[in-house]
Amino acid sequence: MTKSVLKQAFCQGYLWLLLLLLYSPIIIIMVFSFTEAKVMGNWTGFSLKLYRNLFAEGTHHSLTAALVNTITIALITATVSTIFGTITAIGIHNLRSRSRRAISFVNNIPILNGDVIIGISLFLLFITLGIPQGYVTVVLSHITFCLPYVILSVMPRLKQMNPNLYEAALDLGASPMQALRKIIIPEILPGMVSGFMLAVTMSIDDFAVTIFTIGNEGLETLSTYIYADARKGGLTPELRPLSTIIFVVVLVLLVAINKRKVKKAGALKGKSEKRKVKNPIASFK
Numbered sequence: 611m612t613k614s615v616l617k618q619a620f621c622q623g624y625l626w627l628l629l630l631l632l633y634s635p636i637i638i639i640m641v642f643s644f645t646e647a648k649v650m651g652n653w654t655g656f657s658l659k660l661y662r663n664l665f666a667e668g669t670h671h672s673l674t675a676a677l678v679n680t681i682t683i684a685l686i687t688a689t690v691s692t693i694f695g696t697i698t699a700i701g702i703h704n705l706r707s708r709s710r711r712a713i714s715f716v717n718n719i720p721i722l723n724g725d726v727i728i729g730i731s732l733f734l735l736f737i738t739l740g741i742p743q744g745y746v747t748v749v750l751s752h753i754t755f756c757l758p759y760v761i762l763s764v765m766p767r768l769k770q771m772n773p774n775l776y777e778a779a780l781d782l783g784a785s786p787m788q789a790l791r792k793i794i795i796p797e798i799l800p801g802m803v804s805g806f807m808l809a810v811t812m813s814i815d816d817f818a819v820t821i822f823t824i825g826n827e828g829l830e831t832l833s834t835y836i837y838a839d840a841r842k843g844g845l846t847p848e849l850r851p852l853s854t855i856i857f858v859v860v861l862v863l864l865v866a867i868n869k870r871k872v873k874k875a876g877a878l879k880g881k882s883e884k885r886k887v888k889n890p891i892a893s894f895k
Contacts, residue, residue, distance in 0.1 A: 643850035643851040643853070644660075647847070650845075661851045664851050664852060673846060676832050677852065679745075679830060680813075680832045684752075684810045684813035684814045685810065688806045690749075691760045692760055692802055692805055692809065694757060694760075695756075695758075695761045695764060696764050699765050699768060699798075700764075700768065700790075700794065702717075702761070703765065717758045717761055717762070720754070720755055720757075720758050721759065721762075728818075729822035730822060732754060732819065733822040743823055743825025744824070744825045747823045747824075748820055748823050748824055751823045752812075752813045752819070752820075755819060760805035760806070760808070760809055763801045766801060767798040767801035768798055771797045775797075776789050776793055779792070811860075817834070820833060821833075821837070836849065
């Protein structure tokens with residue numbers, strides 16, 4: 611009994627220590643976003659000046675432009691990666707076993723490679739093809755390294771899906787597009803959402819690939835802006851409230867998605883009897 615209690619206490623203590631190490635830097639940034647001190651760690655009293663400066667018109671134009679570029683690139687990347695990643699995952703799922711393993715292995719290569727290798731490879735590719743570096747090359751690069759992660763997010767949902775539903779829908783007179791829209795997409799939608807969120811996060815977080823493909827046209831993202839700012843000898847104080855806002859928004863989205871999943875799981879469990887009677891392919895009769 612004593613060993614069990616000690617083991618449980620040790621596990622809980624280790625977990626709390628790990629959470630502290632992971633989130634203490636974020637908490638420090640959030641705390642010091644509410645003071646106008648330019649130097650991190652110097653508390654000069656509670657103030658919302660940094661937040662007002664962040665949203666003030668005409669100030670920190672380059673930071674605002676970098677934020678807009680980062681968000682638009684992330685959304686475009688996630689949308690395109692989710693569409694093509696889902697189509698690719700469905701295609702891989704319908705291949706024969708040997709071909710499916712081979713394509714899956716090829717899909718894992720960009721994941722195993724370092725970001726620097728991917729960045730250099732894409733840089734040389736764009737130079738060879740004569741594609742001018744800028745916004746388009748950054749978007750194409752982000753799609754390239756986000757696509758495999760979307761495929762990995764969708765594939766497990768395809769494996770869990772009943773393979774007979776699609777064939778039954780076709781037998782009942784549904785067209786392939788109707789079966790895709792009413793049978794396959796609803797089944798793999800959680801995987802698509804997970805892949806979309808993962809692509810957004812990875813695109814916002816990326817630096818190595820972006821720095822190789824961004825070119826010299828003056829385009830900046832948050833990662834390249836922070837890097838250039840740090841090389842000047844310090845970070846812009848307004849980055850603290852910006853980091854706080856991004857963290858809170860992401861946290862709220864994650865909580866909302868998890869609550870929706872729990873609510874949906876409870877609803878599906880409560881309607882299990884109805885689902886046995888009402889088959890999703892019944893709408894094609």
